[in-house]
Amino acid sequence: MALQAAALLPSTFSAPKEGKTGASFKDSSLFGVSVSDHIRPDFTSSALRCKREFNHRTGAVRAQTTATATPAISRSSMDGKKTLRKGSVVITGASSGLGLATAKALAETGKWHVIMACRDFLKAERAAKSAGMSKENYTIMHLDLASLDSVRQFVDSYKRSGRPLDVLVCNAAVYQPTAKEPSFTAEGFELSVGTNHLGHFLLSRLLLDDLKQSDYPSKRLIIVGSITGNTNTLAGNVPPKANLGDLRGLAGGLNGLNSSTMIDGGDFDGAKAYKDSKVCNMLTMQEFHRCFHEETGITFASLYPGCIATTGLFREHIPLFRLLFPPFQKYITKGFVSEDEAGKRLAQVVSDPSLTKSGVYWSWNKASASFENQLSQEASDQEKARKIWELSEKLVGLA
Numbered sequence: 150m151a152l153q154a155a156a157l158l159p160s161t162f163s164a165p166k167e168g169k170t171g172a173s174f175k176d177s178s179l180f181g182v183s184v185s186d187h188i189r190p191d192f193t194s195s196a197l198r199c200k201r202e203f204n205h206r207t208g209a210v211r212a213q214t215t216a217t218a219t220p221a222i223s224r225s226s227m228d229g230k231k232t233l234r235k236g237s238v239v240i241t242g243a244s245s246g247l248g249l250a251t252a253k254a255l256a257e258t259g260k261w262h263v264i265m266a267c268r269d270f271l272k273a274e275r276a277a278k279s280a281g282m283s284k285e286n287y288t289i290m291h292l293d294l295a296s297l298d299s300v301r302q303f304v305d306s307y308k309r310s311g312r313p314l315d316v317l318v319c320n321a322a323v324y325q326p327t328a329k330e331p332s333f334t335a336e337g338f339e340l341s342v343g344t345n346h347l348g349h350f351l352l353s354r355l356l357l358d359d360l361k362q363s364d365y366p367s368k369r370l371i372i373v374g375s376i377t378g379n380t381n382t383l384a385g386n387v388p389p390k391a392n393l394g395d396l397r398g399l400a401g402g403l404n405g406l407n408s409s410t411m412i413d414g415g416d417f418d419g420a421k422a423y424k425d426s427k428v429c430n431m432l433t434m435q436e437f438h439r440c441f442h443e444e445t446g447i448t449f450a451s452l453y454p455g456c457i458a459t460t461g462l463f464r465e466h467i468p469l470f471r472l473l474f475p476p477f478q479k480y481i482t483k484g485f486v487s488e489d490e491a492g493k494r495l496a497q498v499v500s501d502p503s504l505t506k507s508g509v510y511w512s513w514n515k516a517s518a519s520f521e522n523q524l525s526q527e528a529s530d531q532e533k534a535r536k537i538w539e540l541s542e543k544l545v546g547l548a
């Protein structure tokens with residue numbers, strides 16, 4: 150399959166300029182400002198989607214006044230030193246691969262409590278143990294992104310737990326490259342887009358207010374993207390290419406009954422559905438940024454962590470692919486990164502004080518330095534982002 154794909158590659162690619170960092174590390178939102186408490190916006194309501202204009206009219210931005218049981222920064226009465234409480238970070242799909250490596254990297258610092266939001270509780274518990282994570286640094290909570298009821302239940306339990314939410318990482322994903330027929334989420338959406346995009350869309354929307362309430366110095370919503378959704382790269386030009394078309398399949402509910410299972414309305418293709426879902430992830434991050442960064446101070450970011458060719462993502466691929474993919478990425482494309490290294494990269498996007506710029510798609514160069522990458526035309530199309538947002542709101546029951 151890999152060789153077939155190579156033969157189909159077009160000859161003109163413009164890969165992103167690695168190593169050139171266009172990143173501006175200045176960001177006024179590091180010490181968060183947020184909307185006045187008396188105007189508590191309902192972030193789940195479609196009518197109040199872009200509240201920036203609302204703020205401009207009312208001038209309602211002022212310093213955060215939300216009372217929390219344990220303020221993020223407190224001054225010790227003994228020596229007057231400022232101390233920062235542990236950050237609370239929710240990571241979806243933390244039972245393996247990138248999510249687990251990130252959970253481990255953050256837990257090891259002792260500065261983070263990681264909420265591992267996983268569909269398989271036992272698997273997550275075993276994974277945390279074998280990664281050597283200490284009990285006091287993590288909590289496992291059940292979340293099945295392929296069920297919107299489960300997403301809502303997770304959000305309810307999280308809110309009831311009374312924990313602050315400082316960072317949310319939308320990491321979980323499924324990839325079905327060999328599926329001949331589509332499979333579906335509990336609500337009947339094609340599984341890859343249903344899980345990777347729609348499940349995360351509902352989760353982030355329902356938790357946005359909790360992030361806003363956080364008094365942590367830098368609060369963030371991170372949605373993991375990928376190079377394979379970006380057709381301005383070599384990897385993104387390996388067929389089947391991501392293409393959301395006019396969104397007719399998404400508008401029809403991706404159910405394979407009265408609509409196509411594919412966003413663009415085409416025939417089912419599991420590999421394309423995954424890549425399309427990654428484009429949705431990257432567009433959603435940008436729409437969040439446009440609508441909510443200014444008024445909430447939340448940093449919205451996406452990233453391509455490198456090719457982590459050994460993870461469970463390829464579990465449904467043919468055995469020959471699983472055998473050849475890691476050496477191919479290591480020695481031919483040189484895009485390979487270990488799970489550990491990728492986990493450190495995502496942990497950086499979670500906690501590094503220099504990565505607070507919002508609306509950015511982060512990548513890393515060969516020296517493992519982060520840089521702001523360029524998204525493909527489709528993955529940065531504002532009009533498409535807005536339409537996907539509106540259609541997704543309808544599908545998940547927010548509009």
Ligand code: NDP
Pocket residue numbers: 241242243244245246247248266267268269272292293294295296319320321322323344373374375376427453454455456457458459460461462463
């Ligand atoms: P893994 O398969 O190792 O991890 C995926 C995680 O998602 C698993 O923990 C899995 O749970 C979880 N998951 C799947 N379905 C659901 C669901 N319905 N509800 C809750 N959790 C679910 O793959 P990776 O670590 O590689 O992937 C992590 C992220 O990295 C994805 O967003 C992927 O797109 C992205 N990425 C990966 C790259 C790579 O080269 N591997 C490259 C670029 C981006 P379980 O353990 O129960 O199966």
Ligand code: PMR
Pocket residue numbers: 150151152154155324326375376377378383384387420423424427455456457462482484
């Ligand atoms: Mg790809 C610099 C070149 C590069 C990089 C960084 C990746 C990453 N890949 C590259 C090139 C190529 N790949 C080339 C030239 C080929 C044809 C031989 C090729 C093939 C290929 C296949 C068949 N690559 C793949 C597949 C998959 O099934 C993976 C996929 O698309 O999953 C959706 C994949 C990937 N290549 C990558 C990365 C990161 C993946 C995993 C995709 C992801 O997680 O988004």
